[in-house]
Amino acid sequence: MDEHALRELAEQHLRALAGPQAHLRQDQWNAIRALVLERRRALVVQRTGWGKSAVYFVATALLRELGEGPTVIVSPLLALMRNQVEAAASAGVQAATINSANPEEWSSIEEQVAIGEIDVLLVSPERLNNPDFRDTVLPELTHTAGLLVVDEAHCISDWGHDFRPDYRRLRTLLTELPEGVPVLATTATANDRVVRDVSEQLGVGDESGAVHEALVLRGSLDRESLRLGVVTLPSVQARLGWLAEHLDNLPGSGIVYTLTVAAAGEIASFLRDQGYEVASYSGRTDPAERAEAEQALIDNRVKALVATSALGMGFDKPDLGFVVHVGAPSSPIAYYQQIGRAGRGVQRAEVLLLPGPEDRDIWSYFASMAFPSEPVVRTVLDALAEAGGPVSTAALEPRVDLTRTRLEMVLKVLDVDGAVQRVKGGWESTGQPWSYDTERHERVAAQRRAEQQAMLDYLDTTGCRMEFLRNQLDDPHAEPCGRCDNCTGSGFSAQVGQQAAQQAETRLLRPGVELSPRKMWPSGMEALGVSLSGKIPPGEQAEQGRALGRLTDIGWGNRLRELLSASAPDQELPEDLFQACVQVLAGWEWEQRPVGVLALGSTTRPKLVSSLAERIASIGRLPLLGEVTTAPDAVPSRRSTNSAQRVASLWQRFRLPQQPDPSCLDGPVLLMDDYADTGWTVTVVSRLLRQAGAPAVLPFALATTG
Structure with missing residues (x-):
C-alpha cells in the first residue's frame, strides 16, 4: 500500500x-x-x-x-x-x-x-x-x-x-x-x-x-481555552468562603483539587453544607464509588468533584469548565497536567489557584516519602538473602523499618535493578551485586526542590502564567497567552463576604474527629520476639476514641502543627485548644461516663500532656489517675514506619500508675495523649489497662494523622 x-x-x-x-x-x-x-x-x-x-x-x-x-x-x-x-x-x-x-x-x-x-x-x-x-x-x-x-x-x-x-x-x-x-x-x-x-x-x-x-x-503546549489566574487570600477560612461565593459562577462543572485526602473530605462537606452538589474523590475512595463519581461529573450531575491528584491522568471530560486548586501542587509540571483536564471541548475554561501557607509543609511531608536511604534498603536485601527462598511482602515487612507502600516501592526498584525478583510466593534475592546510586537520588531530590521553588515563582510572577508553565516544560513555542490574569490585567477579586467567611470559619473550627481502634496485631510479630498474632481480643481493645483534629486538616490542622512541631516549646495547653477539647468531649456520646482521667506520659511534651489531663479532670469533676510512665529499663522508642516494628518497640515499655483504690478502674478510663499517629501506643496501653481491670478505655488525643 x-x-x-x-x-x-x-x-x-x-x-x-x-x-x-x-x-x-x-x-x-x-x-x-x-x-x-x-x-x-x-x-x-x-x-x-x-x-x-x-x-x-x-x-x-x-x-x-x-x-x-x-x-x-x-x-x-x-x-x-x-x-x-x-x-x-x-x-x-x-x-x-x-x-x-x-x-x-x-x-x-x-x-x-x-x-x-x-x-x-x-x-x-x-x-x-x-x-x-x-x-x-x-x-x-x-x-x-x-x-x-x-x-x-x-x-x-x-x-x-x-x-x-x-x-x-x-x-x-x-x-x-x-x-x-x-x-x-x-x-x-x-x-x-x-x-x-x-x-x-x-x-x-x-x-x-x-x-x-x-x-x-x-508540539506547542498552549491551551487556548484556559484562563489562568491566582487568587491570594489571607486565611483558609477566606479561601473556603471565596470558593462558596464563586463556585456557582464558574462555568459548567469541574474539579476542585486539594493536596490531602483530609482536605478533600472537609471541603466537600463544607460545600455540601452550602447547598452545592459535590462529591469527594481520593485514592482511598472505594473503586466503585470512584467510577460513579467520575460518571456523575461527566454527566454534569455534580457541580464539582473535590479531589486529590488521584483524579488525574486519563480522566476525559471535554466540556470540563473549570479547575480550582485549593493549595498549590509542588511542581509546575504536575500543575500543568492537572489543569489540562479542563477546556478540551469548550472555548473557555477557568483555571484558578488559591495557595496557602501550609502548602510547603505538605510538600515537605510528601518529599520525606521518597526513596529511602542506603542502610534501610540494605536491610531489605539482607533479609531476603538470609531467607534463602521466596518471602511475601507481609512476611518481609516486620524485618525492615518501612511501611508496606514504601517497601513495595523499594522491591520494585530492586527488581528492575536485578537485585531481587518477584516469584510465586513473594520475592527472593538474585544474589547479584547492587549499588546505591547516591548521586542520582541526590540530583533527583535537588530537582524536586527546584520544582517547588518554581511553583512559588509561578505564584509571584507578573508575567504571563501560561508562558511560565510552558517554559517549565521547555516548550520552544512559549509566548504570552493574552488570556491570563496578568496578561489581561483583570481576574477574580480576592474579596470575600463576611457571611461566607464566617460560615467557613464555623465549619473549619468544628472540633473533633474519630479515632478508630486497632483490632488486629501486625503479622510477623513472632520474628521480632513478641508473641502476638491475629485479632486483638475484644476484652483487650480500646473503644473508639476522639481527637481534636487532624494534622492534615485545613482548619485545626494549622494550629495543631504549630503546637506540635519539633521546634515548638513544651507548654501548658493553650486556652483556645482547651475550650475546643471541652467541646469534643461534650459531644462524645459514650455509653458510660468515664470514672477517671489518665495521662499517657510524654518524654517530649510532658507539660502539655499533664496540663491537658489535669484541666480535663478538673472541669469534668473526675479523679486524676496519674500517668502511664516508661519502664526504667526500656529501650528508647523509635517512631518506626511500619506496624510490626512499632509494636515491638512499644512492647513492655509502659508502666501503669500504682492505684491504691481498685475501684478507680470500675468504669471507663479517659486516656489523654498529645498525638495519635499509628494508634499502636494507645493499643498497647489500652491492653494493659484492660488487663488491670478497666472495663473500657476511651482514648483522646489533641491531634491525629489518620
Missing part, C-alpha cells in the same frame, strides 16, 4: 473515531507513518486533548489490516483504561484490559488475544511483573505484538514529576521486542530532560550495534 492510499485509509479510521469532520493533524500523520510504514519508535509530546490516543488507535487499525498482531498499551490508571476501551470500540477496534479490577476476566481475555479476537490489550505497568503474566502471557504477547504503546511515558523517567517504579520494567520489555515492532510513547508533560531520558530508553540497536534514535514529535 502506497503512502497516499495509507493516509486516506487513516483519515477514514479517524473519522470513525472522532466524527465526520475530523482530519489528521500533520504530526498525527507523521507518527502514524513512522509506526506503520517505517516501523520506527516514536515519542509524541503534545498537549492534553491534542489527540495522542487517535494516533495509536488509527495505527492499530492499519497494522491489523496489514496482518500484524495486537497492540499492547501500557496504561497507568483504570479511568484511562475505561475511557480508551470505549473510544476504541467507536473506531471499530476491539479492546480489552487486564488490571487489578477484573481478575475474573483474565483467562478469557488471554484466550481472545491468542486467537486474534482482541486488537488492543491494555495492561497496567504492575501487571508486567506479575509472575504468571510475566512468565506465561508476556513472552507470547511480546513475540506476536504488532505495536507497543507506552501511555503517560513521563512515568518511565525518574526525572518526571510522576515517576513510577513499575514503569522501569518497560526498559526490559523494549529490549525483548522482535526487530521491526514499532513503539509509540506519549505524554503531555515532559521537559527537555525527560524527553532525552525517555527517547534514549526508546532507542533501538541493530545487529551491528548501532543505535537508531527514536522520532520525537513535539
